[in-house]
Amino acid sequence: MIGKLKGTIDEIGEDHVVVDVHGVGYVAYCGARALSGIAGLGEAIVLFIETVVREDMIRLYGFPSAAERDWFRLLQTVQGVGAKMALGVVGTLSPSDLSNAVALQDKAMVARSPGVGPKVAQRIVAELKDRMPAFSGAALDEAFGVKRDIGGGTAAAPVADAVSALTNLGYARDQAASAVATALKEAGEGADSKILIRLGLKALSR
Incomplete structure (x- = not known):
């Protein structure tokens, strides 16, 4: 199981990067925000990796922070949200944006993500609401409690x-x-x- 890649950027695609780690190139699929923050070919990069195994493929998904990777995992526990949609959400909204959206039950913010309709956005904010404190831990301050209560x-x-x-x-x-x-x-x-x-x-x- 690959948890993190640390190397140099060998290739940048529309939805992925190839990370050269001591001569071995790993294809990591990334969200739009992560791709926009990549400097360029030959630059050093660290990606937190989630490995998704299917019957017909093994795919690596890369994230610039462990928090984004954790959100990617958590989003897929919601009915109707697969890896592609979860990547679209974390590629559109930062971890703090997602925390706020769930706390405030702001489905419109979540629906800004590609492929996420109003019904799925509603499920995301509703199903993850009660799990947020345990998930976010120290990352949330007193503001989260107020936002959650308001939502x-x-x-x-x-x-x-x-x-x-x-x-x-x-x-x-x-x-x-x-x-x-x-x-x-x-x-x-x-x-x-x-x-x-x-x-x-x-x-x-x-």
Whole structure:
């Protein structure tokens, strides 16, 4: 089982790269974001690898970070999501974008990925929602809890009101949720919406 490749770029294709590791060329299929970040032929590269074995093929999928590889694996646990679609999702959205989309139940963000329709996007955000804390671990801070509660409609009224107010002021919902999470940490769980809005605006101005 190949877990990581470290070598030089020997070839760049539309959907793959060939990594030369001590004279052996490995074909690794990559998403659009990963391919766009590759410098050029002969440059050093490190890819985290997921090996997919089928009856008629063995294919290596390469990712610039372990987090992207983990998302690739997790996405395939959703009904109707195969390797090709999962690669399209991680090739379109970064791990933080995916975390936010699932936390906020933002199926429209997921549906931006090639080949992902509204129904599949809905399944992705719905089925992965309860698994996110265990999956993301230390990668998520207090902001994730706020975003998750907002997405599920379980956030306390002052929190939801503060996020709504910041959104109405023109801030993206993700930005607003992060700012309110920061405000909540500073003001405490019992803070009312006015305090959260004021502290949220302060956080956004930094």
